[in-house]
Amino acid sequence: MISRTKQAIQEALDQARVIDPHCHLRLDRPAADNLADLLFYHHLWIELVSSGLPPYEVTREGLPQELADPQMEPLERARRALPYLKHVRSTTIGLFWRWLLRDLYGVEDELNAGNLERVAARVAERAQDPAWPERLLRERCGITASVSVELRGRPCAPRMLRGKEGLLGWLTHYGKRPLAGWLAQAEQAGGSEAGSAADYREMLTRAVRALPLADYQFVNLNAPAAFTHQMASEAEVTRTLGQIKAGEAVDHVAVGGLAYFGMAAVLDALRGAPIRTIQFMAGAELLPPPTVHRSMSQWGSGFAGALGRLAGEFPEFHFDVTTATDIYTQDVAVLAKHVPNISVAGYWWHTLYPHYIRKTIETRLDLVPLNKIIMFFSDAYHAEWCYPKLKMVKQLLGEVLAERVEKGWYSLATAREIIEATFYENPKAIYHIPETA
Numbered sequence: 041m042i043s044r045t046k047q048a049i050q051e052a053l054d055q056a057r058v059i060d061p062h063c064h065l066r067l068d069r070p071a072a073d074n075l076a077d078l079l080f081y082h083h084l085w086i087e088l089v090s091s092g093l094p095p096y097e098v099t100r101e102g103l104p105q106e107l108a109d110p111q112m113e114p115l116e117r118a119r120r121a122l123p124y125l126k127h128v129r130s131t132t133i134g135l136f137w138r139w140l141l142r143d144l145y146g147v148e149d150e151l152n153a154g155n156l157e158r159v160a161a162r163v164a165e166r167a168q169d170p171a172w173p174e175r176l177l178r179e180r181c182g183i184t185a186s187v188s189v190e191l192r193g194r195p196c197a198p199r200m201l202r203g204k205e206g207l208l209g210w211l212t213h214y215g216k217r218p219l220a221g222w223l224a225q226a227e228q229a230g231g232s233e234a235g236s237a238a239d240y241r242e243m244l245t246r247a248v249r250a251l252p253l254a255d256y257q258f259v260n261l262n263a264p265a266a267f268t269h270q271m272a273s274e275a276e277v278t279r280t281l282g283q284i285k286a287g288e289a290v291d292h293v294a295v296g297g298l299a300y301f302g303m304a305a306v307l308d309a310l311r312g313a314p315i316r317t318i319q320f321m322a323g324a325e326l327l328p329p330p331t332v333h334r335s336m337s338q339w340g341s342g343f344a345g346a347l348g349r350l351a352g353e354f355p356e357f358h359f360d361v362t363t364a365t366d367i368y369t370q371d372v373a374v375l376a377k378h379v380p381n382i383s384v385a386g387y388w389w390h391t392l393y394p395h396y397i398r399k400t401i402e403t404r405l406d407l408v409p410l411n412k413i414i415m416f417f418s419d420a421y422h423a424e425w426c427y428p429k430l431k432m433v434k435q436l437l438g439e440v441l442a443e444r445v446e447k448g449w450y451s452l453a454t455a456r457e458i459i460e461a462t463f464y465e466n467p468k469a470i471y472h473i474p475e476t477a
Contacts, residue, residue, distance in 0.1 A: 045442050046442045049438050049441050049456075049459075052456045053434045053437070053438050057460075057463065059185045059467040059468055060183050060186040060187065060418050060467075061319070061360070061414060061471050062362075063420050065186055065188045065190065065421065065422065066192075067190060069173075070200065073114075074115075074167065075163045077105070078140065078163065079121060079137075080098060080099075080110075082421075085105070086104070086334070087128045087133055087134070088128065091127035098121060099111070122153060132393045138150075140428050143428075144427060145162050176423050176424065176426075176427065180427060181427055181430050184199065185199040185200075187201045187257045187258065189204065189260065202255050203256055204253075204258070204260060205260040205319075207248070207259055207260065219284045231243075234281055235282075236281065237278045238278075240302065241301075245305060245308075245309040256315055257317065257471045258318065259306075259317075260318075260321065261320050263299065263340075263346075267342060267346050267347075268299075268343075269297070270293050270296065271293050271294045272297035280298050303350060304353065311354075311356065316358060317472065322364070322365075323337055323339065323363035323364035323390070324337060324365070337367075337390045343371065347361070352379070358383065360382075360471075361375070361376070361382060362386050362387070362388045364388045364389035364391055365390060366396050366399070369399060372384050373404050373407040376407070376409075384412065384413055385414035386414060397432065398439070401415075401436060401440050405444075410466075411465075413466060414470065415433060415462035441455040441458065
């Protein structure tokens with residue numbers, strides 16, 4: 041029998057209002073168009089491919105559907121994946137997939153050749169219902185606002201807001217191409233050559249000031265593994281740029297210093313803009329070709345020190361930090377404990393799994409002031425995937441809170457306050473989101 045404590049906490053979780061401060065939902069059409077949209081979400085797609093599904097079987101370019109149009113009929117794509125679904129039954133993403141089909145579409149059995157067309161028709165029917173995103177996000181998930189980095193389209197209800205991702209994205213994933221190629225792309229996008237640190241700063245400043253910053257709730261920065269405050273002076277950055285242009289080998293510390301210099305230049309350019317929230321991500325790296333869009337967790341020893349110094353250099357900005365590697369779990373919690381303008385959020389990419397979610401929840405509750413913890417963001421590309429991710433986070437938070445109340449560490453009132461603050465009040469305040477209730 042469930043205890044009164046667990047029942048009270050479950051009721052609070054069921055009634056919780058949620059703000060999702062990072063997702064990739066289409067502003068005008070948050071829900072999936074078809075079954076293949078859901079089945080080939082890149083987190084599930086990569087597990088299917090890793091288990092043996094040839095990527096060119098379900099997409100012409102062998103890339104995730106989020107990166108390139110598959111140019112294939114959706115039902116046929118789904119049919120080709122059926123033999124491989126059995127291999128992901130044990131994974132968390134496989135569990136999310138079963139929850140999604142069962143709880144949202146009433147599919148009790150595994151997806152198979154016998155029910156494929158029926159399930160596909162059910163998904164398509166929901167996709168045609170203009171009220172489906174509202175029912176799913178607001179009523180089923182309690183999500184009252186979502187901040188998406190997909191900027192095209194006219195926002196629909198429930199409230200869809202915008203955030204800007206990809207500043208300095210060339211450098212974050214420079215490993216996908218030689219540094220010289222990265223710099224050439226950066227110069228092409230910036231419309232000028234970066235022969236010196238001053239040129240590079242000016243190029244970034246122009247790029248930032250050309251953005252419609254009043255439309256965004258945040259600007260996102262993504263740190264490479266080498267991120268460090270060392271070798272970030274103008275003279276050192278100018279030397280690094282020269283080495284890159286000459287095709288010379290560049291030390292990782294120099295690359296990390298270049299990243300720090302670039303982030304400082306972006307933040308300096310933002311000082312005159314209305315935006316004050318910086319969403320800061322670290323801990324994931326995309327491997328270079330031929331392993332296209334294969335991600336690994338990555339770690340750099342200079343990360344915490346560099347981020348702490350960056351936050352200290354720009355105290356007028358609030359840095360909301362999430363990472364894709366468990367190695368940073370304590371590092372970012374300690375930063376949020378000590379640095380006033382750093383907070384912590386969610387579980388990104390390679391940490392969105394039960395063991396790491398629970399560890400992260402406990403670490404943050406132990407170290408970080410309550411008003412600086414954001415419990416959830418979905419990173420989802422279709423609204424349906426918000427549901428199982430949020431369900432898992434709520435289950436794990438419920439377990440942690442019930443244990444702490446029963447041990448006498450928290451009162452039940454404190455547990456309720458944690459739920460309200462971390463799912464709703466904190467993201468509302470940190471991302472300056474108007475009242476959504």
